[in-house]
Amino acid sequence: MKHWTNYWQTSGALNSFAEGSSAVGYSGDVKEFWFKLFSQLPEDSRIVDLGTGNGALALLAQLYSDKKSFDWTVVGIDAAKIDPFGIKTLNEEKQKSFKKIEFVGSTFIESMEFPDDSISAFISQFGFEYSETEKSLNKVHKSLRPKGKLCLVMHTDDSEIVIESKTGMKINETILSSALFSLARQLFTEEQEFLNNDNPSRGEWFKSEIFLTFNKGLRLIVESFLKRFNSKLEKVWVEDVVSAFADIMKKSGDYSPETAIEWINNLEENLSFHNLRLKDQVKASFTKDEKELFIKNAVKLNFKVDYSEDFLVEHQNAGWALVLTKN
Structure with missing residues (x-):
C-alpha cells in the first residue's frame, strides 16, 4: 500500500495514472457517463466513492449536486493514507465543492462500515476491482438502501x-x-x-579515465533500452525514464555527488512504486469469465443488472461499466 500512499500524497493528481488536464478531474466522455448516472439519483442522496484516491469521482458527484442545488452527502474512502485537501491545483469552483466532501483513508472496501440500508449509491472508477470483490459486493448490498445503486467502472x-x-x-x-x-x-x-583527493576541479573529473569509463557504460545501457524498445508505445514508456535519468546526469555537475545520488535513489524508488501500481492494476483487471462470475454473484444477492457494457473513452475501450440496483 506504500506505493499508493506515495502516489496520492506526492503526485498532485486527483486520479491514478493521470496526465495533463485529467490530473485535476474527469471531463469529456467520462464526465458525461457519470452525469447521466447521477441524474437517476434522488436529491437527498448519500453517496460513497469506493477507492476514491484523491477524490476525482467524489468531486464530480459533488459538482453535480451543487450544479443542481441538491443536498447530497458525498464520502470518499480509500485503502491508502490519502490527503486530498493537500491538492492545490483546483480552480475556485472545484475547491468550493471539494471542501464539502468527507474523505476517509486507510479504509478497505471489504471492511468498510456503513449502517444497513443507509447509502443511496456506491460509485467507483478504477477502485472497486482492487478490493476483494466478492466480500465488497456483500458489504455494498448490506449498506445500500432499497433501489440503491452500485455504479462501477473497472479495469478489464x-x-x-x-x-x-x-x-x-x-x-x-x-x-x-x-x-x-x-x-x-x-x-x-x-x-x-575523486574530489576529496587533493581538491581537484570538476573539470578534471570530467576528463578523468574513471568518469569516461562509467559514462560510456551508462550510455551503452541507455542505448540498449532505446534499441530494444522501439515501437511507438514502447518509446513513450522508455523515453519517459531515460529523459528523467538524462536530466539528473545533465544537472549533476552543478550539485554535489551526494545530491545526485539522492536524485538517482528517488528516481529508482518512484519507478519501482509506479511498477507496483501497474502490477496491481493488471492483477485487478477482470477477464471475461470473471465478469460473468461477478454478475452471477450479484444476481444471487438480488441485484438487478441495469447496465453492463464496455466503457468507451474517445472511442477506445477503457474498461467495463456496470450498474446494479438493489431490489
Missing part, C-alpha cells in the same frame, strides 16, 4: 489501459533489473572520492 484485461500498462511493466522491470541505477551511484561515489 482487454482494455487499452491495461494493454498499455503491461507494456509499461515489461519496460520498467527491464530498467529496474539493469545496472543503470547501481552504476550511476558508483559513478557519483567515485566522483566524491
Whole structure:
C-alpha cells in the first residue's frame, strides 16, 4: 500500500495514472457517463466513492449536486493514507465543492462500515476491482438502501489501459533489473572520492579515465533500452525514464555527488512504486469469465443488472461499466 500512499500524497493528481488536464478531474466522455448516472439519483442522496484516491469521482458527484442545488452527502474512502485537501491545483469552483466532501483513508472496501440500508449509491472508477470483490459486493448490498445503486467502472484485461500498462511493466522491470541505477551511484561515489583527493576541479573529473569509463557504460545501457524498445508505445514508456535519468546526469555537475545520488535513489524508488501500481492494476483487471462470475454473484444477492457494457473513452475501450440496483 506504500506505493499508493506515495502516489496520492506526492503526485498532485486527483486520479491514478493521470496526465495533463485529467490530473485535476474527469471531463469529456467520462464526465458525461457519470452525469447521466447521477441524474437517476434522488436529491437527498448519500453517496460513497469506493477507492476514491484523491477524490476525482467524489468531486464530480459533488459538482453535480451543487450544479443542481441538491443536498447530497458525498464520502470518499480509500485503502491508502490519502490527503486530498493537500491538492492545490483546483480552480475556485472545484475547491468550493471539494471542501464539502468527507474523505476517509486507510479504509478497505471489504471492511468498510456503513449502517444497513443507509447509502443511496456506491460509485467507483478504477477502485472497486482492487478490493476483494466478492466480500465488497456483500458489504455494498448490506449498506445500500432499497433501489440503491452500485455504479462501477473497472479495469478489464482487454482494455487499452491495461494493454498499455503491461507494456509499461515489461519496460520498467527491464530498467529496474539493469545496472543503470547501481552504476550511476558508483559513478557519483567515485566522483566524491575523486574530489576529496587533493581538491581537484570538476573539470578534471570530467576528463578523468574513471568518469569516461562509467559514462560510456551508462550510455551503452541507455542505448540498449532505446534499441530494444522501439515501437511507438514502447518509446513513450522508455523515453519517459531515460529523459528523467538524462536530466539528473545533465544537472549533476552543478550539485554535489551526494545530491545526485539522492536524485538517482528517488528516481529508482518512484519507478519501482509506479511498477507496483501497474502490477496491481493488471492483477485487478477482470477477464471475461470473471465478469460473468461477478454478475452471477450479484444476481444471487438480488441485484438487478441495469447496465453492463464496455466503457468507451474517445472511442477506445477503457474498461467495463456496470450498474446494479438493489431490489
